[in-house]
Amino acid sequence: MSATTFGPPRPGTCAPSRAARELGLKRAEFDLAVQLGSIRTVPDEGGGGGRRVEHAEIDRLRAQDGFPESLRDRVRVVGTAEGAALMDIPAGRFVRLARLGLLVPVMLYLNRYRTVVWLYLAEELREFASSPENARLLKGRTPETLRGQLTAGVDxxxxxxxxxxxxxxxxxxxxxxxxxxxxxxxxxxxxxxxxxxxxxxxxxxxxxxxxxxxxxxxxxxxxxxxxxxxxxxxxxxxxxxxxxxxxxxxxxxxxxxxxxxxLPSAIRTAARPIPPMTRTVTAPEAETTRSPDAAQQPPEPPTRPAELCVPSPQPAARPAALTDPREHGPAQPATPRPSRGLRAWLRRRSPRPTRPARV
Structure with missing residues (x-):
């Protein structure tokens, strides 16, 4: 890559991973804090396309009262069961309030059963439960209009x-x-x-x-x-x-x-015609003028160049057919054929001992 593609990072800044470690947050908590606006970031001028955190912003957060517990409380998320316990209501009522849009999820993930798990900010749930206007939704019977929406399948x-x-x-x-x-x-x-x-x-x-x-x-x-x-x-x-x-x-x-x-032109290139295939072996061209007699004769098959001609293997000679001696006279003496039977193999393995000569 050229030197102009990526430049040095902005001075006085650090990567998000390092900022999360210095603030005592997990990476998911740090990303949520950035989305909520609790942590300010600046563009990465090095060319990476990401975000960076200034050291002055880290010092500002560290100087707040109750750090780091106060920052962690602002980005704490809970599920359905923990959120219902935090609001002191049954889990079924919590789900109904979320389906009606009264409780807004901030994150989600898929468990191993591919079921969507919604996460809510604990701070927002405490504010909703402490508001006097929402007391009738937390205790007693659900209003008729809201029950009608739940029956219709609103989510x-x-x-x-x-x-x-x-x-x-x-x-x-x-x-x-x-x-x-x-x-x-x-x-x-x-x-x-x-x-x-x-x-x-x-x-x-x-x-x-x-x-x-x-x-x-x-x-x-x-x-x-x-x-x-x-x-x-x-x-x-x-x-x-x-x-x-x-x-x-x-x-x-x-x-x-x-x-x-x-997109750059290097990525969006125009279609070009495919060039014709060139001949890898050139043969001497024949004469363009032919006599009338040569035109009537069939053309000879093309011959391959000498460097590409490979001699074809000669077929193996077949053995002569056995003849009957009664028809063609006495048979010629044939070459002795080695024995391939079991007896020859036994003789080769254990030769018969010679008996001593009698006196």
Missing amino acids: LRARNWRGRRLGFLLRQAEDPWARAGAVAAFLAPAEVAGVVEDPHERACLNRFRPAPPGHAVPGSPSAQVAERIMTAQDPDEIGWLRSDLARSLEEARTASPPATHR
């Missing part, structure tokens, strides 16, 4: 997670095309093609398309489940994302033409 957990995830991606995007690619990531390819008709613009959006959640192998059942969760399903959500994509696309076209974001 807003995936949709609320997509909305939250889109907000995270838009806050981190600094390029107009990156913001448009973040919106397009939640639409099916057919919906994106209906809004973005230029294939070069769609290729530019795919470059900024974020990966689905999880670390599944592409094409595996787990990856298909993650892709289904990542894609909008409801018609009103699809319409809202299409309009938002069209608006973001117009802003990206105004800020920078799509031609500047096209």
